[in-house]
Amino acid sequence: MAAQYSVPEATQRVLDQGIFKNPRLRHNIPEGAAEVAAKSVKFLGNNQPSVPVNWRFAKSVSALKAYEASVLSLLIQKKYKADVGEIRIDTDHASLFFMTPLIAQIIGEDGKPKPFSPMDPNTYKIIPNFDKHDTAGLYRGLATSIYKSRDGRYFHLHGSLNTDPTLTALGLPIRDPSITQFDAAVARIQGKVEQFDSADIDYLMNEKYKQAGCIPLTKEEYFSSESGKANYDAGFYEITKESKPSSALRPLAGLKVVDLSRIIAAPAISRSLAEMGASVMRVTGPDLADLSAVHHDMNWGKWNSHLDLKKAEDKEKLWALISEADVIVDGYRPGVLEKHGFGRDAVFEAIRVRGRGIIYVRENCYGWHGPWVHRSGWQQISDACCGISMGFWRAMGLEEPITPIFPNADFCFVISTGIRGCVGVLHGLIQRAEQGRSFGVDTALNYYSTWLAESVGEYPADVWADLWERHDKSVFRHYENMKKMFATVLPAMFQKDGKTLFQPQFFEVRKAEAIGATFVFPKPILQFVDKTVDLHFDVGTRGNGIDAPVWPTDLNVEVVKVDV
Incomplete structure (x- = not known):
C-alpha cells in the first residue's frame, strides 16, 4: 500500500489545500499567487519519501518553495510585465534544502570534493570560529x-x-x-x-x-495554550503598513538588504533574497558569539561587516547603511534592536524623509502575540513547543519527546522563516510598489511548526512504517542531541538513499573568492525551465567581519573595502 503513495502528488495537495485554500493563511496570500502556481509550478520526484522522520518535511519545503515561486513570479509580472514560464520542483532535490550545512563539500588541493567540517580547527582559516x-x-x-x-x-x-x-x-x-x-x-x-x-x-x-527552553507539548496542548490561541490567525507571516503614508532575469537586482541577524532562521531569509539578486550587507558585533558552523552555508550572497552599537560612530555607520536600504532583517530577541535605537518604529520615522518606504522583517520563535513574545527560542524549542517533538517519539513507539533530526523550522520558516520570511518580503515589495509605504513583516518559527503540525502532518501509518523499516528502525532518546543523531542518520541516508537524494544533477560548484575556497552545494530548488530567472549568488560565502560596513558603488564587488 505504501508503494501507491506519491510524494509529488501529496505536495500538490499541500500547496492547494494547506496553503492557498487554508483559511488561516488566505488573508495574507497575494491576489493572483494561486493562479500563477496553478499555471507554472510542476512537482516531480520519487514517489516514496527518503528522510526518516514521520513528519512530511519534503512536502512542506517543496510546497513552501512553490509558494515562494508563485509570489516571485507575481512580482516579476507586475514589475517587468514578463511571464516566467514553467517552474519545476523536484521533491527529492528539495529534501536537501534543510540539510545543506551538513552535506556541503569543499574542493581539496587534489581537486576532489570532500566533506566540509566547520568544527575542524583546520577550517578556521577559511571560516573563522565565533563559538566564543x-x-x-x-x-x-x-x-x-x-x-x-x-x-x-x-x-x-x-x-543558546x-x-x-x-x-x-x-x-x-x-x-x-x-x-x-x-x-x-x-x-x-x-x-x-x-x-x-x-x-x-x-x-x-x-x-x-x-x-531558551520550554516544556514539550502535544500539538493539541499548544493550540489550547494562551500563546497558541493568540497566534493562531497569524498565518505564515503578518504584514503591517506604516500608519503614514532590474531585469526579470535577476528580479531583485539593485535591492539593498541590511541583515541584522545570527544563527540560521533570519540569515536564511536574506540568503534567499540574495539568491534572487539582492545585495545584502550583514552586520554583526565584533564581540558577539555566532554559530559559525553554518557560515559556509548561510553567508552566500552577503557581505559581512562588524559594527559595535555601543559606539556612537558605529551607530552612525549603521544609519548610513539603512538610509539606502530597501529591506532590514531583524533576527534578534524582541526588544534588542529597540534598545540600541534601531527598532522598527525608529527606522520608519528616520527614513520617512527620503520619499520611499522600507520593508522591516522581524523574526522570533514564539510569535508576535501572547505571553511568550519576549522569550528567546531556537528551532528545537519550536519543535518541542508545537508538538513536533511529541509526534516524533510517538512514531518511534516511545513515551518521551524527541527533537526531529533536521533543522526544518529554521530553513522552512523562509524554509519557513528562511522561505516564509522571504515570501513576506516579496509580498511587502509588491505592496510598497503599489502603495508607496513602509511595511513590517513579522514571522516566527512557531508559525511554520504549527502549519507543519496542522496542515502538512505526518505520513500515513503504512508509509511511515515502510520508511522507518528501510532505515533500520533507528530509535533515539530524549537526551540525544542533533549532533549525535546526525552521526547515525546521515551515513544511513547516503547508503540507502544516495541514488535518490544525492543525484549529481542536484549539485553545483561555487567559488568563494573572498576566502579562496571552492564548495559543492545543492543547486537552487526552483528550476525555471525557460531560463527566465537566474537564481545564483553574486557574492561568495565568508566569515564575519571581512567587509567594510558601507554600500559599495559597484554592487558586484566581491569584497567591500573602504576607499582610501
Whole structure:
C-alpha cells in the first residue's frame, strides 16, 4: 500500500489545500499567487519519501518553495510585465534544502570534493570560529537537549550561544574537564533537571536567566495554550503598513538588504533574497558569539561587516547603511534592536524623509502575540513547543519527546522563516510598489511548526512504517542531541538513499573568492525551465567581519573595502 503513495502528488495537495485554500493563511496570500502556481509550478520526484522522520518535511519545503515561486513570479509580472514560464520542483532535490550545512563539500588541493567540517580547527582559516563560549564541547553542548523533570514531564534545555547561564541556573559548574563520556554528561545534567518541576524550571530558564527552553507539548496542548490561541490567525507571516503614508532575469537586482541577524532562521531569509539578486550587507558585533558552523552555508550572497552599537560612530555607520536600504532583517530577541535605537518604529520615522518606504522583517520563535513574545527560542524549542517533538517519539513507539533530526523550522520558516520570511518580503515589495509605504513583516518559527503540525502532518501509518523499516528502525532518546543523531542518520541516508537524494544533477560548484575556497552545494530548488530567472549568488560565502560596513558603488564587488 505504501508503494501507491506519491510524494509529488501529496505536495500538490499541500500547496492547494494547506496553503492557498487554508483559511488561516488566505488573508495574507497575494491576489493572483494561486493562479500563477496553478499555471507554472510542476512537482516531480520519487514517489516514496527518503528522510526518516514521520513528519512530511519534503512536502512542506517543496510546497513552501512553490509558494515562494508563485509570489516571485507575481512580482516579476507586475514589475517587468514578463511571464516566467514553467517552474519545476523536484521533491527529492528539495529534501536537501534543510540539510545543506551538513552535506556541503569543499574542493581539496587534489581537486576532489570532500566533506566540509566547520568544527575542524583546520577550517578556521577559511571560516573563522565565533563559538566564543565553547557550545560545541561534549558537556557544555549537552546543555541543549531534553531532560525529564521531577513531575514526570520533560523540559527542553537550550544553552543558546553561551551555556554559562543554563549551567549556572542548574547549579552545575560551567566547565567540567573530568566528564569525557556522553552518558556521564547526560547523567550529570539529568540529575539536576529532575530536581525541578517542569513549570519551575521553565520559569527559571526563561524569566530569570533569559535562556531558551520550554516544556514539550502535544500539538493539541499548544493550540489550547494562551500563546497558541493568540497566534493562531497569524498565518505564515503578518504584514503591517506604516500608519503614514532590474531585469526579470535577476528580479531583485539593485535591492539593498541590511541583515541584522545570527544563527540560521533570519540569515536564511536574506540568503534567499540574495539568491534572487539582492545585495545584502550583514552586520554583526565584533564581540558577539555566532554559530559559525553554518557560515559556509548561510553567508552566500552577503557581505559581512562588524559594527559595535555601543559606539556612537558605529551607530552612525549603521544609519548610513539603512538610509539606502530597501529591506532590514531583524533576527534578534524582541526588544534588542529597540534598545540600541534601531527598532522598527525608529527606522520608519528616520527614513520617512527620503520619499520611499522600507520593508522591516522581524523574526522570533514564539510569535508576535501572547505571553511568550519576549522569550528567546531556537528551532528545537519550536519543535518541542508545537508538538513536533511529541509526534516524533510517538512514531518511534516511545513515551518521551524527541527533537526531529533536521533543522526544518529554521530553513522552512523562509524554509519557513528562511522561505516564509522571504515570501513576506516579496509580498511587502509588491505592496510598497503599489502603495508607496513602509511595511513590517513579522514571522516566527512557531508559525511554520504549527502549519507543519496542522496542515502538512505526518505520513500515513503504512508509509511511515515502510520508511522507518528501510532505515533500520533507528530509535533515539530524549537526551540525544542533533549532533549525535546526525552521526547515525546521515551515513544511513547516503547508503540507502544516495541514488535518490544525492543525484549529481542536484549539485553545483561555487567559488568563494573572498576566502579562496571552492564548495559543492545543492543547486537552487526552483528550476525555471525557460531560463527566465537566474537564481545564483553574486557574492561568495565568508566569515564575519571581512567587509567594510558601507554600500559599495559597484554592487558586484566581491569584497567591500573602504576607499582610501
